[in-house]
Amino acid sequence: MSVLAPFGGSPPPSPGPVIPRFGGGSSCVVQNRQFCGAWFVDNFGSRFAPRLVEHIELTAIAVGVGMLIALAAALIAHRQGWFETPFSLLSAFLYTIPSLAFFELMVQVTGINRFTAEIALVSYTLLILFRNTLAGLRAVPPDALEAAQAMGLSRRQMLLRVELPLALPPIMAGLRIATVTTISLATVAAYIGAGGLGEAIFDGIQTGFKTEFIAAGGLAIALALVADGLLVAAQRLLTPWARRSRRA
Amino acid sequence: MRTLLDSFTFFGQHPGLMRDKTLAHLAISFASIGVALAIAVPLGVWLGHLHRASFLAINVSNIFRALPSLAMISIGIGVLGIGFANVLVALVVLAAPVMLTNAYVAVEQVDRNAVEAARAAGMRPWQVLTRVELPLAASLIFAGIRTGTVYVVATATLATFAGGGGLGDVIVNEPTYGVPGVIAGSVAITVLAFVIDGLLALVQRAATPRPLRKQKRSSRAAAVVAEPATDDLVIQRS
Numbered sequence: 001m002s003v004l005a006p007f008g009g010s011p012p013p014s015p016g017p018v019i020p021r022f023g024g025g026s027s028c029v030v031q032n033r034q035f036c037g038a039w040f041v042d043n044f045g046s047r048f049a050p051r052l053v054e055h056i057e058l059t060a061i062a063v064g065v066g067m068l069i070a071l072a073a074a075l076i077a078h079r080q081g082w083f084e085t086p087f088s089l090l091s092a093f094l095y096t097i098p099s100l101a102f103f104e105l106m107v108q109v110t111g112i113n114r115f116t117a118e119i120a121l122v123s124y125t126l127l128i129l130f131r132n133t134l135a136g137l138r139a140v141p142p143d144a145l146e147a148a149q150a151m152g153l154s155r156r157q158m159l160l161r162v163e164l165p166l167a168l169p170p171i172m173a174g175l176r177i178a179t180v181t182t183i184s185l186a187t188v189a190a191y192i193g194a195g196g197l198g199e200a201i202f203d204g205i206q207t208g209f210k211t212e213f214i215a216a217g218g219l220a221i222a223l224a225l226v227a228d229g230l231l232v233a234a235q236r237l238l239t240p241w242a243r244r245s246r247r248a
Numbered sequence: 249m250r251t252l253l254d255s256f257t258f259f260g261q262h263p264g265l266m267r268d269k270t271l272a273h274l275a276i277s278f279a280s281i282g283v284a285l286a287i288a289v290p291l292g293v294w295l296g297h298l299h300r301a302s303f304l305a306i307n308v309s310n311i312f313r314a315l316p317s318l319a320m321i322s323i324g325i326g327v328l329g330i331g332f333a334n335v336l337v338a339l340v341v342l343a344a345p346v347m348l349t350n351a352y353v354a355v356e357q358v359d360r361n362a363v364e365a366a367r368a369a370g371m372r373p374w375q376v377l378t379r380v381e382l383p384l385a386a387s388l389i390f391a392g393i394r395t396g397t398v399y400v401v402a403t404a405t406l407a408t409f410a411g412g413g414g415l416g417d418v419i420v421n422e423p424t425y426g427v428p429g430v431i432a433g434s435v436a437i438t439v440l441a442f443v444i445d446g447l448l449a450l451v452q453r454a455a456t457p458r459p460l461r462k463q464k465r466s467s468r469a470a471a472v473v474a475e476p477a478t479d480d481l482v483i484q485r486s
Contacts (some may be wrong), residue, residue: 034326034327035326096398096402096438096441096442096445097402097438097441098401098402098403098405098434098437098438098441099402099403099405100405100406100416100419100420100434100437101405101419101433101434101435101437101438102434102438104419104430104431104433104434105431105434105435105438108251108427108431177313180313180314183314183316184314184315184316184317184318184319187316187318187319188318188406191420197319198318201318201319201322202409204322205322205325205409210325210326213322213323213325213326214322214323214326214327216319216322217316217318217319217320217321217322217323218319218323220316220318220319221314221315221316221319221320221323224314224315224316224319225311225314228310228311228314
């Protein structure tokens with residue numbers, strides 16, 4: 001079942017060279033050249049844009065949910081020191097499982113769907129986000145906490161106005177790595193029917209139509225680089241004080 | 249439950265298949281790791297020794313780390329065709345950045361006082377590198393090698409999409425091997441990743457000079473805080 005899933009709508013593989021039927025028969029497409037720019041532009045809206053949006057959704061949900069879990073776990077571990085080791089071990093264990101194996105094993109439990117993919121993708125974000133969030137919380141200078149206390153801030157105010165803002169640089173660095181990793185792993189998730197750019201990659205590999213899988217691969221790479229760049233920019237904007245100290 | 253039992257008997261029923269696929273998996277992995285090691289570690293150590301080109305060793309390396317492996321492989325099918333070379337390139341791109349960055353940071357952050365002292369004691373640059381910097385940096389260098397290796401062993405599963413080889417062949421071939429085969433393949437590759445991670449943890453420990461072993465954990469934790477731009481240095485895979 002899992003083998004057929006991502007290729008649901010496409011024709012079965014035929015032996016010998018495959019001549020794709022789509023594309024209106026431009027000579028580039030018929031000869032299956034390396035990359036047919038015109039075909040890509042014509043089909044971007046119908047074939048690639050929806051996959052790109054799905055990919056962004058998959059990634060955003062996984063990183064968002066992962067961040068919430070990691071933040072909660074890090075706050076617990078920050079207050080109760082014993083919690084760090086078990087959660088680290090668990091998330092390191094999850095992190096080491098190879099993605100395709102993780103997806104296939106989860107399919108046996110929760111079936112072929114996007115939810116299954118998200119479980120695995122969220123699991124992969126936990127280690128990085130937890131470690132970095134906890135490291136950030138622990139690096140908050142005691143002086144700042146004392147000052148906050150002296151000013152009469154409640155525990156919650158201290159967390160929201162002092163601790164979390166000061167912990168932002170490592171948290172943002174963790175988010176950056178988690179996001180890029182998730183974008184990468186989400187391409188594989190298409191194998192269990194999660195959609196996203198991986199679907200176009202598998203589809204293209206299946207039919208042998210080069211433009212399709214090269215374009216989809218290129219878009220996945222572009223997405224990873226753009227997301228990385230945006231997060232670097234966000235990191236600089238949110239934590240202007242970190243830049244100077246890092247360079248020093 | 250029945251499926252789970254079938255998956256375990258699958259190993260017994262197909263010992264030859266599992267052995268061959270595991271060996272092929274290791275062959276692809278080690279070839280890629282070898283190439284990545286040969287490029288990344290000497291370059292990282294050398295740049296770290298010179299305290300130069302941090303932009304290359306950290307920022308450019310970070311960009312390479314961002315490249316999704318499956319996307320690399322799919323573009324590789326178009327450019328290099330199906331087969332070994334394609335997978336090799338994708339896996340080297342996966343492993344080399346983390347090895348490079350770790351090797352660079354490891355040598356770069358060696359206590360300057362120790363280096364000055366070694367120079368004052370009359371050591372030549374080469375001796376400073378081999379007798380002072382490398383032993384002090386060994387733990388972090390090996391952390392990078394270990395991380396890169398585990399990524400490669402895990403990701404070599406995707407080789408099956410570019411002409412095959414490795415345990416990925418079993419995982420994606422449900423029509424032939426059935427659900428038990430898929431599970432058995434998944435379990436095998438997971439166990440392989442853990443075993444290799446464990447073995448390399450031992451190597452990393454053995455490579456760390458004895459007096460530094462106890463500090464290892466705390467110094468690694470410090471790296472997260474000290475280098476928010478590169479993060480933990482020990483993490484990320486595809």
